[in-house]
Amino acid sequence: MLNVYLSGEIHTDWRDEIMAGVREQGLNVAFSAPVTDHAASDDCGVAILGAEQSKFWHDH
Secondary structure, three states: OEEEEOOOOOOOOHHHHHHHHHHHHOOOEEEEOOOOOHHHHHOHHHHHHOOOOOHHHHOO
């Protein structure tokens, strides 16, 4: 089995297209990827560390 991490931008469905193509070909590939829910990605620091006083740090 091949393990593939699909990193990159999260605003289009390119990951779904790649995974569908691999399934159609019957290849033995396992995929993983970053969080692609934009709000969840932006809020992960707040969820782990709590709210920030400055909005700048909310998304950095």
